[in-house]
Amino acid sequence: MQLQARSERMLLAGQWIRADKTFEVHNPQDNQLIATVPLASKSDMLFAIEKAEEAFQRSRAWPTHERISVLQRAADYMEDNKEDYAKTIALEGSKTINEARGEVKRAIQTLRISAEEARRINGETIQFDQNEGSENRVGYNYRFPIGVVGAITPFNDPLNLVAHKVGPAIASGNAIVVKPASVTPLSALMLAEAFMNAGLPAGMLSVITGSGREVGKTLVKHPAVKMISFTGGLEAGEKIASQAGLKKVSMELGSNSPVIVLNDANMQDAVQSCVSGAFSAVGQNCIGVQRIYIERERYEEFLEDFKKYTKELQVGDKLNESTDVGPMINEQEAKRVESWVNETLKDGATLQAGGVRDGSYYYPTVLTDVPETAKLAQEEIFGPVVLLYAVNDINEAVQKSNDVNYGLQAGIFTSNIDKAYYSIHNLEVGGVMVNDSSDYRIDAMPFGGVKGSGLGREGVRSTIETMTEPKVVCFKLQNRLL
Numbered sequence: 001m002q003l004q005a006r007s008e009r010m011l012l013a014g015q016w017i018r019a020d021k022t023f024e025v026h027n028p029q030d031n032q033l034i035a036t037v038p039l040a041s042k043s044d045m046l047f048a049i050e051k052a053e054e055a056f057q058r059s060r061a062w063p064t065h066e067r068i069s070v071l072q073r074a075a076d077y078m079e080d081n082k083e084d085y086a087k088t089i090a091l092e093g094s095k096t097i098n099e100a101r102g103e104v105k106r107a108i109q110t111l112r113i114s115a116e117e118a119r120r121i122n123g124e125t126i127q128f129d130q131n132e133g134s135e136n137r138v139g140y141n142y143r144f145p146i147g148v149v150g151a152i153t154p155f156n157d158p159l160n161l162v163a164h165k166v167g168p169a170i171a172s173g174n175a176i177v178v179k180p181a182s183v184t185p186l187s188a189l190m191l192a193e194a195f196m197n198a199g200l201p202a203g204m205l206s207v208i209t210g211s212g213r214e215v216g217k218t219l220v221k222h223p224a225v226k227m228i229s230f231t232g233g234l235e236a237g238e239k240i241a242s243q244a245g246l247k248k249v250s251m252e253l254g255s256n257s258p259v260i261v262l263n264d265a266n267m268q269d270a271v272q273s274c275v276s277g278a279f280s281a282v283g284q285n286c287i288g289v290q291r292i293y294i295e296r297e298r299y300e301e302f303l304e305d306f307k308k309y310t311k312e313l314q315v316g317d318k319l320n321e322s323t324d325v326g327p328m329i330n331e332q333e334a335k336r337v338e339s340w341v342n343e344t345l346k347d348g349a350t351l352q353a354g355g356v357r358d359g360s361y362y363y364p365t366v367l368t369d370v371p372e373t374a375k376l377a378q379e380e381i382f383g384p385v386v387l388l389y390a391v392n393d394i395n396e397a398v399q400k401s402n403d404v405n406y407g408l409q410a411g412i413f414t415s416n417i418d419k420a421y422y423s424i425h426n427l428e429v430g431g432v433m434v435n436d437s438s439d440y441r442i443d444a445m446p447f448g449g450v451k452g453s454g455l456g457r458e459g460v461r462s463t464i465e466t467m468t469e470p471k472v473v474c475f476k477l478q479n480r481l482l
Helices: 042-058 064-080 082-092 097-118 160-171 186-197 212-221 234-244 267-283 296-312 331-346 394-401 417-426 460-466
Strands: 010-012 015-017 022-026 033-038 124-126 137-145 148-152 175-179 205-207 225-231 248-252 257-261 289-295 350-353 365-368 385-391 409-413 431-434 468-476
Touching: 010 042, 010 186, 033 082, 033 186, 042 148, 042 175, 042 205, 042 212, 064 082, 064 097, 064 160, 064 186, 082 097, 082 186, 097 160, 097 460, 148 160, 148 212, 160 175, 160 186, 160 460, 175 212, 186 205, 212 225, 212 234, 225 234, 225 460, 234 248, 248 460, 257 267, 257 394, 267 289, 267 296, 267 385, 267 409, 289 296, 289 394, 296 350, 296 365, 296 385, 331 365, 331 385, 385 394, 394 417, 409 417, 417 431, 460 468
Parallel strands: 148 175, 148 225, 175 205, 225 248, 257 289, 257 409, 289 385, 365 385, 409 431
Antiparallel strands: 010 015, 010 205, 022 033, 124 137, 137 468, 350 365
């Protein structure tokens, strides 16, 4: 079906504008043109930052109840138009329509949580008289917004990951400039539309579309930007950290997530959870299951069931309600995954399922006997590929799980509470999901990792804490009344 391509505008300091130059957004399924989008210039980004700083200065006394109302109205607008949001996510990205609907539901919840957390940006009293000589002092601390936040977002969750930056920024009274992924900018623009309809003050949000090299670097290095919130790859994260200078940096940089399956696990639950965790969103998911360590006694049982469920997944049209797995974000990425798999097969790995590319589609792939030094075992594949290993016990499973430069989330399936706690205390990750795969998250929880998986924590409350600073207030009383 031929769709009419949209001609989009970007949000620049409260105004929807076009640009002299544009770029195209294509459906990765068939390369059909979806929209033309403004290709912002460096001067556009500089103007957005300037206006964000002005808007923040004007809004220093922005009442909490007004911030809450804006967030609630934005969430309501998205709720009223949720199918349009879902279709946009599915068209510009890799998600099936059902996965896209799930993302819209989460994004709405992210904004509603942000509204609730705006009520709870609290300080605390300080007992200054704990220090000898300070008996006549009383005080407290409170949290205040840091100013202008710069956000750079990826393609794999083009709506909710933007909401995770914009929602907390508005809740805490900050201005924010967003640079969305160039392959999926439409969802971010639609989120901005919700905030404009909600009455957000002009300048508090800009969504600047274009080249990361052209406008992203300007956003990262600008001295008026007090914090950079980035979600993306490790290499890009390291470059941003080196460019940012003396400002806050929050980064979620992906992972190579492990799951441990012990002999006493509910095997059917473990298999189904891991299949879903490995192949949802075509594996383009920072907490997607990449390595599974199964105790040896039940390894063959797990492998056979895992292959069975994997082969039952329906690969096809993203807008078809029965489709489980759509295309990758573009054919180049599918070819990259194909080359990584083929390289590993040459090194002795065994193909158990999948291993087939058809244009931008790469079929869900299961590998065994993968050398632990292989790129597939050490790096983030960010595609529909999972590696299965047999291990002797939980000690070996935990040691192998930790043997990569990532640590975002992990899962363990067991009915033994002692072994669960062993994994909790010894896995080098930011989150351990017990009797779930690594691919489990709610939007209210702290979310982030260790090692190459990033810096800081997302999740609405955690992000608000990062986007605010504590200020101490102390009164020296001239006449002690007590």
